[in-house]
Amino acid sequence: MPVFPRRDDKNPRQATRPAPAELLLPDESRRLDQAAAEAGVSLERLMAAAGRAVARAAMRRWRPRPVVVLAGPGNNGGDGWVAARLLEEAGWPVAVAAFGMPPENSVAAEAAGRWRGVRVPFSPEAVGRAGLVIDALFGAGLSRDLPAEAEAVLRAIRAPILAVDVPSGLDGATGQVRGFAPEAAVTVALERARPGHVLLPGRDLCGALEVVELGFPPGLIEALRVRCWRNGPALWRLPVPGAAMHKHSRGHVVVAAGATMPGAARLAAAGARRAGAGLVTVAATTQGAAFLLRGVAEAGDIIADPPAEALVGGKGKVWVLGPGMVPDDRARDLLAKVMEAGDRLVVDAGGLTLCAGAPERLRGASIITPHGGEFGRVFGPLGDLAQTDKPEAARQAASLTGAVVVLKGSDTVVAAPDGRVAINSNAPPTLATAGSGDVLSGICGAMLGQGLEPFEAAAAAVWLHGAAAPTGAGVVAEDVAAGIPRAFAQWTETYA
Numbered sequence: 001m002p003v004f005p006r007r008d009d010k011n012p013r014q015a016t017r018p019a020p021a022e023l024l025l026p027d028e029s030r031r032l033d034q035a036a037a038e039a040g041v042s043l044e045r046l047m048a049a050a051g052r053a054v055a056r057a058a059m060r061r062w063r064p065r066p067v068v069v070l071a072g073p074g075n076n077g078g079d080g081w082v083a084a085r086l087l088e089e090a091g092w093p094v095a096v097a098a099f100g101m102p103p104e105n106s107v108a109a110e111a112a113g114r115w116r117g118v119r120v121p122f123s124p125e126a127v128g129r130a131g132l133v134i135d136a137l138f139g140a141g142l143s144r145d146l147p148a149e150a151e152a153v154l155r156a157i158r159a160p161i162l163a164v165d166v167p168s169g170l171d172g173a174t175g176q177v178r179g180f181a182p183e184a185a186v187t188v189a190l191e192r193a194r195p196g197h198v199l200l201p202g203r204d205l206c207g208a209l210e211v212v213e214l215g216f217p218p219g220l221i222e223a224l225r226v227r228c229w230r231n232g233p234a235l236w237r238l239p240v241p242g243a244a245m246h247k248h249s250r251g252h253v254v255v256a257a258g259a260t261m262p263g264a265a266r267l268a269a270a271g272a273r274r275a276g277a278g279l280v281t282v283a284a285t286t287q288g289a290a291f292l293l294r295g296v297a298e299a300g301d302i303i304a305d306p307p308a309e310a311l312v313g314g315k316g317k318v319w320v321l322g323p324g325m326v327p328d329d330r331a332r333d334l335l336a337k338v339m340e341a342g343d344r345l346v347v348d349a350g351g352l353t354l355c356a357g358a359p360e361r362l363r364g365a366s367i368i369t370p371h372g373g374e375f376g377r378v379f380g381p382l383g384d385l386a387q388t389d390k391p392e393a394a395r396q397a398a399s400l401t402g403a404v405v406v407l408k409g410s411d412t413v414v415a416a417p418d419g420r421v422a423i424n425s426n427a428p429p430t431l432a433t434a435g436s437g438d439v440l441s442g443i444c445g446a447m448l449g450q451g452l453e454p455f456e457a458a459a460a461a462v463w464l465h466g467a468a469a470p471t472g473a474g475v476v477a478e479d480v481a482a483g484i485p486r487a488f489a490q491w492t493e494t495y496a
């Protein structure tokens with residue numbers, strides 16, 4: 001069995017292991033506020049804490065300068081009114097431009113009522129001479145596209161923007177822009193980040209993300225039973241080889257591949273081997289392919305001639321089915337046989353093409369790794385949903401197939417059939433290169449082979465893949481595979 005490093009509370013190095021980074025949905029945020037109220041922590045207190053955090057963020061990052069606070073009609077605006085007062089008390093020149101006023105007797109209205117300073121009309125001219133703009137127009141309560149009037153003002157800003165909760169117009173749940181959203185220099189997230197801070201294009205609009213605590217009573221976040229996290233080492237532990245291990249205890253990954261793109265098989269095999277698979281076999285699914293595959297195999301890969309079917313079944317077997325594979329009848333039969341045998345299975349590329357418009361064929365797979373195009377081809381209408389709500393589309397696909405879905409991109413989403421979602425953010429742009437996905441499917445196979453359950457295997461593989469990718473020009477997929485030992489070392493050094 002693989003050895004997992006044990007958590008040792010006496011080891012001070014492990015203090016660096018982060019807590020799981022929950023990503024709160026707007027609805028969860030509302031439930032949190034409600035639970036806080038029931039526990040005696042009022043919205044007024046939370047808003048005071050939010051406004052204080054915003055003012056402090058401004059003072060920490062900038063010298064005093066003319067500030068314009070754009071205050072919306074809800075609690076996001078309320079945070080803005082509080083921040084305006086605190087900055088003015090600290091001696092900063094502040095003006096507030098309100099876009100509608102909060103409802104009478106609301107907590108936000110009270111915050112607005114305490115403002116005695118300068119008010120300017122909500123107009124493009126108002127922000128023209130600002131040295132800093134605090135965007136407190138809309139946050140979690142954005143319910144439709146940004147109004148044109150608000151867009152015109154936000155577009156006129158030339159100064160740096162400090163966004164409260166989210167840059168207004170950004171949907172915190174999905175990372176999508178509703179009409180328009182400005183690009184902030186800093187975004188102050190309240191208590192926890194939101195999926196929209198990590199998903200694209202949202203992540204790129206937030207600038208530096210500061211997550212601040214508002215003083216919720218302990219235990220309330222845990223009680224929400226959040227199902228979405230930023231992917232990272234808090235969610236899984238990588239397997240590290242123990243002294244008593246031998247190659248057969250680290251999983252046997254079989255890469256079922258074709259010969260039209262033999263490089264794909266080679267990269268998947270390299271990913272699996274570097275990520276710790278004990279044994280890797282490249283199995284050709286087309287006659288004569290073994291001959292071609294042999295030419296690209298590295299030492300350590302065993303090439304099997306068809307029938308690859310002969311390899312189906314057996315303890316510790318994990319299939320990576322699809323890299324460079326021709327989606328023909330033979331491949332379809334192999335997929336069915338592997339499913340029938342109950343072998344663990346990662347489906348990618350050609351394997352996904354076999355299931356175009358027929359997601360039910362994937363029932364029995366452990367992990368599938370589609371990019372956006374493959375996802376649309378397999379899941380039809382869910383492909384459209386993925387354009388607007390990637391986590392929800394991946395979650396539905398996982399529930400439909402029973403497989404963990406790795407919906408790839410610069411913001412890869414990993415979704416489990418039980419509703420857990422991890423959103424990845426460590427992938428450098430260099431990963432957008434041919435063959436990089438093949439390396440990932442191999443790493444997924446290796447993680448399964450070493451005993452991780454599918455969601456953890458997939459999330460760990462995606463992180464490792466991102467951490468393994470060198471940055472800078474000239475990076476090819478081979479370099480990603482070669483970077484895996486360094487990524488393991490980084491993990492061991494920091495988190496193990």
Ligand SMILES: NC(=O)C1=CN([C@@H]2O[C@H](COP(=O)(O)OP(=O)(O)OC[C@H]3O[C@@H](n4cnc5c(N)ncnc54)[C@H](OP(=O)(O)O)[C@@H]3O)[C@@H](O)[C@H]2O)[C@H](O)CC1
Pocket residue numbers: 029032033043046047050072073074075076077078079137138139140141142143144145146147164165166190191
């Ligand atoms: N626990 C926390 O995280 C806390 C967060 N706080 C802050 O509260 C906001 C969320 O406040 P909420 O009042 O729910 O929502 P907003 O302020 O974002 O906006 C709601 C108002 O805006 C109107 N609205 C929404 N979309 C539009 C639009 N496109 N055009 C015009 N008007 C819009 C909405 O009107 P409706 O007609 O939709 O009802 C509301 O009037 C969160 O972001 C934090 O900043 C708390 O301060 C502390 C706890």
Ligand SMILES: [K+]
Pocket residue numbers: 076135136137138139163164165166167168
């Ligand atoms: K905002």
